[in-house]
Amino acid sequence: MRGLPVLTFEIGDRVGRDVAIASLLRMKVKDADIRSLCGVSHGLLCKVRARLRAGGIAEVVRERRPGRPRTMTARMRALLAEKQGQGMSQGALAKELGVAPSIVHRELAALAVGRAEQASLETAASPTVSVESAPAESASSTGTASAAEAVAAQVGDDSSEAEAEWSPSTETEPAPPLAGGAGAEPRSHEPSEQPAALAEEVSREQEQELAPGVPLPSGPTEHPTRYAGLLLVVGALAAIGVRQALSASRVARPESAVYDATTVTFAMMAAWSAGFPSLESMHERDARALGVVLGVERSPSVRTLHRAIQQMRATFDPSAFSAAWMRAIAAAKLPERLVFGVDGHFKPYAGDEPIDKGWDSKRRLATKGIADVLVTDERGWTWSARHVGAGDALSSHVLAEARQLREIFGDARPIVLAFDRGGFAFDALQALDAEGFGYVVYVPSTVTMPDLGTIAPKQDGVGEVAWGHVKLSHHARLLVERDGADLVPIATNLTTLVEGEAAVRLLRRCRGAQENGFKAARAHAHIDRLVDRGGATRAPDDRLIANPARARLKKEIADLRKREAELAKERATDGGRGRKEIDRDRFRTSLERELAERELKRTPVEVPRVSVEPTAEKSTLDTTNRVLLQPMKLATDNARRWLLAALHDGLAPTDAPYDADAVARTLDAIVRAPGTVRFDDDAVHVTLDLPLPPTAHARLDSALRDIADRQFRFIDGHRRLVVRLAPRPTRRTLAHQVSR
Numbered sequence: 001m002r003g004l005p006v007l008t009f010e011i012g013d014r015v016g017r018d019v020a021i022a023s024l025l026r027m028k029v030k031d032a033d034i035r036s037l038c039g040v041s042h043g044l045l046c047k048v049r050a051r052l053r054a055g056g057i058a059e060v061v062r063e064r065r066p067g068r069p070r071t072m073t074a075r076m077r078a079l080l081a082e083k084q085g086q087g088m089s090q091g092a093l094a095k096e097l098g099v100a101p102s103i104v105h106r107e108l109a110a111l112a113v114g115r116a117e118q119a120s121l122e123t124a125a126s127p128t129v130s131v132e133s134a135p136a137e138s139a140s141s142t143g144t145a146s147a148a149e150a151v152a153a154q155v156g157d158d159s160s161e162a163e164a165e166w167s168p169s170t171e172t173e174p175a176p177p178l179a180g181g182a183g184a185e186p187r188s189h190e191p192s193e194q195p196a197a198l199a200e201e202v203s204r205e206q207e208q209e210l211a212p213g214v215p216l217p218s219g220p221t222e223h224p225t226r227y228a229g230l231l232l233v234v235g236a237l238a239a240i241g242v243r244q245a246l247s248a249s250r251v252a253r254p255e256s257a258v259y260d261a262t263t264v265t266f267a268m269m270a271a272w273s274a275g276f277p278s279l280e281s282m283h284e285r286d287a288r289a290l291g292v293v294l295g296v297e298r299s300p301s302v303r304t305l306h307r308a309i310q311q312m313r314a315t316f317d318p319s320a321f322s323a324a325w326m327r328a329i330a331a332a333k334l335p336e337r338l339v340f341g342v343d344g345h346f347k348p349y350a351g352d353e354p355i356d357k358g359w360d361s362k363r364r365l366a367t368k369g370i371a372d373v374l375v376t377d378e379r380g381w382t383w384s385a386r387h388v389g390a391g392d393a394l395s396s397h398v399l400a401e402a403r404q405l406r407e408i409f410g411d412a413r414p415i416v417l418a419f420d421r422g423g424f425a426f427d428a429l430q431a432l433d434a435e436g437f438g439y440v441v442y443v444p445s446t447v448t449m450p451d452l453g454t455i456a457p458k459q460d461g462v463g464e465v466a467w468g469h470v471k472l473s474h475h476a477r478l479l480v481e482r483d484g485a486d487l488v489p490i491a492t493n494l495t496t497l498v499e500g501e502a503a504v505r506l507l508r509r510c511r512g513a514q515e516n517g518f519k520a521a522r523a524h525a526h527i528d529r530l531v532d533r534g535g536a537t538r539a540p541d542d543r544l545i546a547n548p549a550r551a552r553l554k555k556e557i558a559d560l561r562k563r564e565a566e567l568a569k570e571r572a573t574d575g576g577r578g579r580k581e582i583d584r585d586r587f588r589t590s591l592e593r594e595l596a597e598r599e600l601k602r603t604p605v606e607v608p609r610v611s612v613e614p615t616a617e618k619s620t621l622d623t624t625n626r627v628l629l630q631p632m633k634l635a636t637d638n639a640r641r642w643l644l645a646a647l648h649d650g651l652a653p654t655d656a657p658y659d660a661d662a663v664a665r666t667l668d669a670i671v672r673a674p675g676t677v678r679f680d681d682d683a684v685h686v687t688l689d690l691p692l693p694p695t696a697h698a699r700l701d702s703a704l705r706d707i708a709d710r711q712f713r714f715i716d717g718h719r720r721l722v723v724r725l726a727p728r729p730t731r732r733t734l735a736h737q738v739s740r
Helices: 014-026 031-038 042-061 074-085 090-097 101-125 136-155 161-165 193-207 230-239 242-248 261-273 287-294 302-315 318-332 398-409 426-434 500-524 548-569 579-602 624-646 660-671 694-706
Strands: 223-225 339-348 357-360 365-377 382-388 416-419 438-442 461-466 477-483 486-492 537-540 544-546 606-608 617-620 675-679 683-688 720-725
Touching (some): 090 101, 230 261, 230 287, 230 683, 230 720, 242 318, 261 302, 318 624, 339 500, 382 398
Parallel strands (some): 339 416
Antiparallel strands (some): 675 683
C-alpha cells in the first residue's frame, strides 16, 4: 500500500497468521514487535521460526491438525511394537516411552488388531505361496519388525511439534528396513518413501487450475467464500421471478457453451451487488470465491462474459422481458393500489461522437446523452424500462406505458399515473382519460391558467377548481398547493372522492420514491456505467435545425420596415432630395418588403442540417448491450428492495426506533459478508460469518429463517437456499493450544 508491504490475516486463520510471522521474521523485525503485531506468544513464534528454517515457507503453510499434540507418535508406536516383541512388560514400556500405562495398554490392543488384519490380507493375497521355515528368533524379531513397520506405514509421517522434539535415549539411529514377516515377500519400497510420494501427489492436485463450469458436488464439504452473502441476492432474484422473465425473453446461449445464459446473468447480477461496476473488475479478482456463489469451481472469465453478452443480445426480446418481469413482480408482491410514477432517466454522454441531445434535468441544460423511460411504484420498485431517444418528450411515451400496465393488471382495478412537467401535454392527457387511466401531473408555467392566488388558500394547503381549459374536453381539476409564497399548480382527472390534499400527497410520494430509486440504483446496481464499447455508426446529419435562410429574411424585413419608417419622416428640402425621389425610394422599399414577406411564407422553419452543411454527420451509439443489461441491473435493485422488505425487522438492532439508513447499511454488510457454502441434493446451506451483538444476531438469524421458504431458491431453480448466521463464539469453540 503506497509502496509499503502490508500483511493481513483474519482472526482464526492459523495459516495466514504463520505466513505473516514468517514474513516479518524474514524482514528482520524484532521478536517483541512481531508478538505485539500478531498477538502470539514467544513459544509459538519460536515454532514458526523452526519450521521456516527447516523447510522454508512451504513448511510454514503446510496445514496441521488443530488441537493438542498426539500422545503417541508414529516413531513411538514403532518402538512400542519392537520392545513388546522382545518381551518387555507394559509397565516397563510405559516408563520407557514416558506415557501412562493405560495408553500403552490401548496401543497394544490396537496393535494386536492390526496384526490380525494384516495376516488375513496376506493370506487372501497369496494363498498358494510356500516359504521356507526360519529359526524361531529370526521369525519372532522379523514378525515384530513387520508389525511395527505396518503400523508406521498406516499412521504416516506425523508432523506435530511434539514428535519433532521427542527423541528416546535408547534410539541412536533409525531402524533399518525389515522384511514383511515369516514367509512374506520383501516390500517393493521403503516406508519412508510413502510420505514424499503422497506429498508430491497432493502438490500435483493443488497445482491443477480450476475447471470452468464444473459444478461443485453435493456432500458435506464446506466451501469457504468471501462472497457468501451474495447468495441472498441470488435467492431474492429467484423470488421476484427473474428466471421466468429470462426464459420468456428468449435469453439463451448455444448448447455447447460451458455456462448457460442463466448462470452468466446471475453471475453479473451477483457481482454488481458485490460492488463491482464493470465486467473487468468483477470476475478476475477472485474467480473461485464467486464461483462458489454460482455452484461451480470458477466463475466465467471476462472474455466469456463479453462473448455471452453478444450471444444473448442476438435473441433478446426487450418487450417480452418487460411483460414477463412485470407479471413476476406482481406475483411476488402485488401493490395495494395501482399508482405508478413515470419519468425519464437521462445519462449524460462525455464522448466526442455527435449524438442527439436531451434535457439533463439535474444540471438544467441540453446535452448529449442516453435516455430511458422508467415506471416505478410507490415503494420504488422498477416495473418497466424502455430505451428511448435522448430528445424524446416524456409525454409521447406515457400512453404506451399505461397500456402495458393494463395488459398486466386488466381493467378490474383503476390505474393512476403520476409524472412531472416533462410528461404534461394536452394530447397525452386527453388520450389517458379517453382510455380510462387516471393521472396526476405538475402543470408547467407555460400553460395558460387562471390566477393561482385566487385558488390557493390563504395559509399553507391545497385549493382546487374545475379546470375548463379549451384544449381539455374531459372533466379535470386544477389543484394549487401553497407553500409559503410558492404556488404549485397540479392537474388531475381523479374524481372528487379523492381529496385535493390526498392527490398532492400521492404525486409527491410517487415522484419522491422514483427519484430516490434512481439514486439507489445508480449506487448499488451501477445503472449509469457504460456497458458498450464504442461502435458508433455515422451518417449524414439529417436532423432538423432552424433554417438560417428564414433568419436572414426576418432580418431583411426588419431592416426594410425601419427604412420605410425613416422615409415616411423624410421631407423634401431645397438643395436636397426632392419629393419625387423620396416617394420612389418608399415605393421600392415597400415592394422589396412585400417580396421578402412572400418569400418568408414559402421558406420552411426547419431544414436538415446536411442541406446547410453538406459535410455534417450524426452518430448513433451502439446501445445493444445496454438494452440487455439495463433491465438486469434494475432487477438487481429490485432484489435488494425485496431483501429490505423481507428482513426489515431483522436488520434493526432492537425494537426501538431506528434510522432507515442504518438498516440499509446493515443489509450491505450482510450481502458482502464472507462465509461457507454446503451443497446438498435438495438444498444449498449458507453460513454467514458476520460478527454481531447478541440481540442483533438473534433478530437477524430469525429473519433469515423466515425467508427460507420454497420461493427462496438457488440459481438452478430447484434447490432451496437456507441462509444462517454462524453461531456466536463461545469458550468451547475458541481455538486454544495446550503446552506440555
